[in-house]
Amino acid sequence: MVNANFYSSKYDDFDIQPILDNDRIMLSYTKCFLDQGPCTPDAKxxxxxxxxxxxxxxxxxxxxQRKLIKQVIQAIMDKHPEAWKQLIQKYDPENKRKEDFDKFLSENK
Structure with a gap:
């Protein structure tokens, strides 16, 4: 899935609007990422x-990909702050990446 410089462009044109517009779908992705539910092939x-x-x-x-990721993260933060807290706890429990990640999210806003 990964070449030397970038992740696969397979998902560069992934339509995230259905995820952003549908809380049920967004939460199913979130549950997958938290090991709390099944994963679709894309979510895996x-x-x-x-x-x-x-x-x-x-x-x-x-x-x-950076743009898509920022949109999804912002939607989770805005619509499902509790799920966002759980994702942080799972993937960055010591907040080692928080400052860098906050900068990443605020780029080109």
């Missing part, structure tokens, strides 16, 4: 790269 692919993407602040993400 995304889940595999979460630790590295967080570690590198999306260093291997294409510009399109």
């Amino acid at each position: 692919d995304f889940k595999k790269v979460i630790p590295e993407a967080l570690e590198t602040t999306c260093g291997k993400c294409t510009p399109k």
